[in-house]
Structure formats: structure tokens, C-alpha cells
Amino acid sequence: MDVVNHFFEHDYRDRGMLKWQGFYLSDHTAALNHQRDQQQRIYQRQPQQTLPTISKLLADAYQRHRQVTLQLNEVDLNGRQLPDSQTYIYGYHDDRIVIDDQKLIAINQIRHVTLK
Incomplete structure (x- = not known):
């Protein structure tokens, strides 16, 4: 030892x-x-929807508590489209929507909305 x-x-x-x-x-x-x-991964850019179309889809998703896929008008530092977000719409605040984790997103930042 x-x-x-x-x-x-x-x-x-x-x-x-x-x-x-x-x-x-x-x-x-x-x-x-x-x-x-x-x-x-390279994400496909969806066509830009009009503000009335986006607003109608968001209101429908909020009323029916349906999940949506959101694509924002944001790109990374290399100019590539950021990933889409799948979320529920929990409410509105002025010209913004409330999604998961109480995050606010301006409606004019949204490029495309798809109902799930």
C-alpha cells in the first residue's frame, strides 16, 4: 500500500x-x-402572401385553435431562409401576434402562413 x-x-x-x-x-x-x-439545411422560401390573407389565416387559426406554420421575412447571415415555426396563435397585441413562450411577432414580418 x-x-x-x-x-x-x-x-x-x-x-x-x-x-x-x-x-x-x-x-x-x-x-x-x-x-x-x-x-x-436550405429552407424553401414560400411566396409572399398579402397582409389581408395573412390576417385572415391567423384569425382563423386563433378562433379554431389550429396550429400554423409561419415563415418570416428573415434570413441568416449567409442570406438563407430561416426555418419555419410551427405554433399556435395565443392572441393579438396591436399589430403583433402572440405565439409560444409569449413571444410577439409583428404581422408585417410574416412572409407566409399555412394552417395545419
């Missing part, structure tokens, strides 16, 4: 967190791959 204690007290150099750097679980690897795929 003295030999073991001497080894850990004088010879062994613990690398701390360095020993974990190359260690990934399969769940971590799958999540990283999924994130990379989402970032590289």
Missing part, C-alpha cells in the same frame, strides 16, 4: 478535465450531428 500511496503522491499527474476532452457519448454526437444538419 505504501508503493501505491507514494505513486499517487509523487509520480501521478492528474490531467483534470483534459482526460475528458475526446469523450463524447452517442447522444452528444447525435445531437451535434442534428444541429449541424439543421444549420446546413
Whole structure:
């Protein structure tokens, strides 16, 4: 036992967190791959709907509590269309709609609405 204690007290150099750097679980690897795929995916731009059409579809979804797919007039830094959002409409506030997590979206930022 003295030999073991001497080894850990004088010879062994613990690398701390360095020993974990190359260690990934399969769940971590799958999540990283999924994130990379989402970032590289190219989303198709839908045609710009008119404001009356967007308003009618949003009002219908709100009244019937139906899920919608929203495409916003937003692009990433590379000019690619951002992913669509699938959500319910929880209300209106002036010229904005309330969606999941109490997030407000201006109606004039919406490019396309599809009822689910």
C-alpha cells in the first residue's frame, strides 16, 4: 500500500478535465450531428402572401385553435431562409401576434402562413 500511496503522491499527474476532452457519448454526437444538419439545411422560401390573407389565416387559426406554420421575412447571415415555426396563435397585441413562450411577432414580418 505504501508503493501505491507514494505513486499517487509523487509520480501521478492528474490531467483534470483534459482526460475528458475526446469523450463524447452517442447522444452528444447525435445531437451535434442534428444541429449541424439543421444549420446546413436550405429552407424553401414560400411566396409572399398579402397582409389581408395573412390576417385572415391567423384569425382563423386563433378562433379554431389550429396550429400554423409561419415563415418570416428573415434570413441568416449567409442570406438563407430561416426555418419555419410551427405554433399556435395565443392572441393579438396591436399589430403583433402572440405565439409560444409569449413571444410577439409583428404581422408585417410574416412572409407566409399555412394552417395545419
